[in-house]
Amino acid sequence: MHVLIVGASGFIGRHLAARLVAEGVCVTAAGRAPDHLRRCLPGAVAIRCDLAADRAEDWYERLAGVDAVVNCAGLFGDDRGYANVHSDGPIALFDACRAAGVGRVIQISALGAATAAASAYHRSKAAADDHLAGMGDAMGWAIVRPSLVIGHGGQSNALFTTLAALPVALDLGRVDGLVQPIHVDDLVEILVRLLRAPLPLAVRIDAVGPEAMSTAALVTILRNWLGLPDTIRVTMPRWLIAGAARLGIGPVTREGMAMLAAGNTAPVEQLIAMTGFRPATIAQALARRPANGADLRTARLAPVAPALGTALALVWFAGGAIPLFVTPAATNLAWLARVGLSGGMATTALWASALADIAIGATLLLHVRGAALAGIGLMTIYTLILTHIAPELWADPFGPLVKNIAVLALSLAVNALETRHG
Structure with a gap:
């Protein structure tokens, strides 16, 4: 075939x-x-x-x-x-x-x-x-x-696993209708059986798992799969979810909220009769592949991942804007003089480095591939220059150079996330 x-x-x-x-x-x-x-x-x-x-x-x-x-x-x-x-x-x-x-x-x-x-x-x-x-x-x-399809690599799976890994359990409350999730492996089994079924074939099949549940119950199942203990349950007000959806922030879109409220269930008996296959419950299906540390780290990283690139971009924007608009000109020129630059060359170097910093920030916000690595290269150059002309900055109580290590780690994290999604 x-x-x-x-x-x-x-x-x-x-x-x-x-x-x-x-x-x-x-x-x-x-x-x-x-x-x-x-x-x-x-x-x-x-x-x-x-x-x-x-x-x-x-x-x-x-x-x-x-x-x-x-x-x-x-x-x-x-x-x-x-x-x-x-x-x-x-x-x-x-x-x-x-x-x-x-x-x-x-x-x-x-x-x-x-x-x-x-x-x-x-x-x-x-x-x-x-x-x-x-x-x-x-x-x-x-x-x-x-219905809702759960399994490794799915958007729904990522959303509900992320909710499961939060310090508190978020309950969607009255927004939440019932869903009847099916694991992707079981859905694939159904598709394979249909590919091999004798012709003629003319069927509509509702592919659902054997259990209808609220999304709160699904989150609890995923939390158990991750090996996390019970935690405080907080019911989110409908107005808060609706407001976040209208603004395009948070885990639920306006359309997604309407679909959750409507529910998503069907009898499983038709599926079994047509295919001869009974899907496993979500808890049983998840047990086929026990969660590991990487699953938990991914779930916990997901809510903060979008903010990492923005935070790094703000660091670079500040690095470019502060010398141009905040630091006294005499201070800038004094530092540049320590590397042998003065007059027009010093001014050119100041603007070039500041604009380079701002450019790195802009490319990070625009999600340009390699932006974080470019930032690491530029930061390395700055660090080597400052180490040569002012090694005492490594012992400064405010840590102007030591903090570059944290920026380096943040840059590597942003680049790793970019690679993962690329």
């Missing part, structure tokens, strides 16, 4: 591709960054696609020799892209599959997807679902609608 996975760089797509490659299936991974796909999915053939722009005819050559297509592509939080990525793009793909004679198509949708749904996310998913289902028996098809 030759399976083409669209959105193979995403959470579900990566796990499905890895499982199929491990079982010797011929896999073509399609996404917007094929070089990245080749690195993260060894054993799969990587090709470029862009659901937001590709038309049906763009797919014909890519689909040559393909037996099955799984559409795992999706985005959340940017409703401007929903129509292209969730509706128009998949519809063009499905039309191309029918024209190319692809035997089966599996669409990863979302539990709650419906044309009359309250969220734009669910409505956009439903448009593609209905188009695929409307093809009748032209080819085998399955629409899989997962």
Whole structure:
């Protein structure tokens, strides 16, 4: 079997591709960054696609020799892209599959997807679902609608694991409806069974775990998985969550808050009857891979990680702005004289170094790759110069040079986070 996975760089797509490659299936991974796909999915053939722009005819050559297509592509939080990525793009793909004679198509949708749904996310998913289902028996098809998917590398998993690792347990209170989480490994098992199911195939399946629960209960399960003891539970007021969502800060977006309030559950019996597979409870599924120290560190780092780059940028902005606008000119010139600079050359050196500091700060705020490393290089130059002309600064009670060690550590942390997400 030759399976083409669209959105193979995403959470579900990566796990499905890895499982199929491990079982010797011929896999073509399609996404917007094929070089990245080749690195993260060894054993799969990587090709470029862009659901937001590709038309049906763009797919014909890519689909040559393909037996099955799984559409795992999706985005959340940017409703401007929903129509292209969730509706128009998949519809063009499905039309191309029918024209190319692809035997089966599996669409990863979302539990709650419906044309009359309250969220734009669910409505956009439903448009593609209905188009695929409307093809009748032209080819085998399955629409899989997962509830919350938990597992290594998922955004939902990262969010709730981060909440689980906080010093206090945050309860979303009345904002919180019930969810029925399923582990990504069990979802992949369902997809593999659908890929191997005999044709004809024409099903809509709600992919849910066996237990409905509040997100507070899910956080408790993840906290136990991390090996953390019980802690104080704090219920967050609805107005606070809503305000943070409107401002675009915090863990829950406005759309996400509405979806949580609506709930996300379905009977599991239909899934079992259609696939012959019963998913594990989340606690059981997590127990397959016990948490380690790295999991706990990652969860605890997540809330502060976005602030590290900003803090480092402020250090560099201050390093450039203070000499220009706060420090007396005579003080600046006196220091520059100690390295043999005076007059116009001193002024030029002052402005050049100050603007370089400000530039490092700006590139950090813009998330330019390598900005933190560039800052380390510049800071090293400054430190060597000051060590040469004023070694006594290492013993200064205010630690003007000793503090560079802390800045170095912060810079390395920012660079490591950049590498991890790159």
